[in-house]
Amino acid sequence: MEILKIAVVGxxxxxxxLTLKESKSGLSIAVGVAGGCIIIFMLLDYFxxxxxxxxxxxxxxxxxxxVLKSVIKIIGIGYITEFSxxxxxxxxxxxxxxxxxMAGKVIILIVSLPIINALFDLIAELF
Numbered sequence: 636m637e638i639l640k641i642a643v644v645g646x647x648x649x650x651x652x653l654t655l656k657e658s659k660s661g662l663s664i665a666v667g668v669a670g671g672c673i674i675i676f677m678l679l680d681y682f683x684x685x686x687x688x689x690x691x692x693x694x695x696x697x698x699x700x701x702v703l704k705s706v707i708k709i710i711g712i713g714y715i716t717e718f719s720x721x722x723x724x725x726x727x728x729x730x731x732x733x734x735x736x737m738a739g740k741v742i743i744l745i746v747s748l749p750i751i752n753a754l755f756d757l758i759a760e761l762f
Contacts, residue, residue, distance in 0.1 A: 637681075641674055648673075652725075667725050671718060685710075702753060708746050712739055 648670025655663040686707065693703045716739025724732035 637677065641677055644670060644673055644677070664722070664726055668722055671722065675714075675718070702750055705746055705750050709743050712743050712746065715739070 648667060652663045652667045652670070655666060689706055690703060693706075716736060720732040720735040720739075723735060
């Protein structure tokens with residue numbers, strides 16, 4: 636079970652980070668970032684499976700290939716935003732983390748506009 640491995644890495648990372656927080660706060664942040672990166676690397680195979688599934692659905696639906704690129708960008712932006720905001724919040728900068736999340740949402744909206752336009756075009760063709 637992959638989730639158990641991920642949970643153990645997360646718990647060990649949290650414990651190490653908490654232990655180092657009082658004596659070496661800079662190293663504590665580095666341990667947290669490293670643990671997060673290890674977890675992401677553990678998930679790479681799952682990301683590939685998701686990409687394959689999304690590609691199959693888009694091909695079956697006959698949607699333009701540009702939509703696939705936009706969907707992948709949106710997913711990537713979401714993950715990067717959440718990961719970086721979490722790291723910034725761990726350093727105690729909640730306000731900056733909230734700004735990162737807001738920026739991610741705005742960028743996702745901008746990237747998704749072609750998909751929204753394609754959806755409206757598809758609906759217009761049906762009527």
